[in-house]
Amino acid sequence: MNLSFDINTQEGDKVVVSLSSSYPYLKDIFPAQSQEFELVEVSIIREKGNGPIKVEVFGRIADILVSIAEDNPTTILFYFCDIVEGIPHPRMGRDIPSHEYRNYLFKLLFQRYCEKASEHWSDIEVILRSQEPLLEMYAHFLVRDRHLPLVELLRKEVLNNFETISSQK
Amino acid sequence: MEKTKNRIIIENPPKKVLDFVMKVQKEKEEARKHLLEKKEHTFSIQI
Numbered sequence: 001m002n003l004s005f006d007i008n009t010q011e012g013d014k015v016v017v018s019l020s021s022s023y024p025y026l027k028d029i030f031p032a033q034s035q036e037f038e039l040v041e042v043s044i045i046r047e048k049g050n051g052p053i054k055v056e057v058f059g060r061i062a063d064i065l066v067s068i069a070e071d072n073p074t075t076i077l078f079y080f081c082d083i084v085e086g087i088p089h090p091r092m093g094r095d096i097p098s099h100e101y102r103n104y105l106f107k108l109l110f111q112r113y114c115e116k117a118s119e120h121w122s123d124i125e126v127i128l129r130s131q132e133p134l135l136e137m138y139a140h141f142l143v144r145d146r147h148l149p150l151v152e153l154l155r156k157e158v159l160n161n162f163e164t165i166s167s168q169k
Numbered sequence: 170m171e172k173t174k175n176r177i178i179i180e181n182p183p184k185k186v187l188d189f190v191m192k193v194q195k196e197k198e199e200a201r202k203h204l205l206e207k208k209e210h211t212f213s214i215q216i
Contacts, residue, residue, distance in 0.1 A: 003211040004204060010216075018204050045201055056216055082197045125176045130187060137190055155177050158186050 001040050001072065005064065006047070007057050013049030017042065017061055019068060019077075037147055038072065042079045062109050069121075069142070076150070077142035079106055103127075103138035120145045126155075 004018040021040045044061065046053065069075045081102035096104075107125065124141040141151055179186075 004207060005210045005212045005214065007214045007216060016204055016207075016210065018200075020200070041200075043197070043200060043204060045204055047205060060214060060216060080193055080197055082194060082201075122175055127176065127178045128182050128186070128190060129178065129180050131181055133187075135187075137194075151175075151177070155179070158179055158182055 001038065001068075001075070003068075007060055009049070009054065009057060011049065011051070011054070013053055013057065014047040015049075015053065015057055015061070016045045016047050017064070018045075019065075036074065037076050037150060038074045039076050039078050040069075040072075042077055044079075058105065058109055065109075065142075073144075076144075076147050077140075079140045079142075081106065081138040081140075097136075099138055100136070103140075106140050122148060124148075124151050128158075 001019055001021045004016060006014055006016045008014050019040050019042055021038050042065065065077065069077055081099040083097065083099045103125070107123065111123065122143055122145065124143060126139045126141065128135075128137040130136070141154075143151060182190075
């Protein structure tokens, strides 16, 4: 899968969304299961606009993601909360890093996603916390129930220091 | 539909895992650049 779309608002915002399965992360880790799923990475980029993005935009994004994912039975949606640029977040009432805010937004987005989907989906929030170096990272996997074992395998693999990857290369 | 919430927290992951995540982050930055350079998308919505 490789597609992108943009959403333009009367307020002058332009948000670009892409869905790409060219990222091999999970298939590197689980080659044996690679026929069972297609990992589709979601990217959301604000191209124009400065103020908070209206909720309707996120609603439309969720609607489109629902539609695409439901049409593709092997799809696992993946979102990595990057730290590329800041996001205005006046409603949070405090300054938080952009990746933490993206995580907050995506939880809301995927809640809506799970509520709307006709099949049973789960939003798996993955948080990596490190003291040395000091960092915190967030990612989301939106998976059908039948793909949940893959997420558990991933968790074990992370805790096992990616030994499977090491043994393959 | 039933809503399921799951969270996996990994404290102090091994260096190899952090390196992998940093690689993902770097790839995302590159992908972002390419996406912003695209003039036409599969479809466009005005709201």
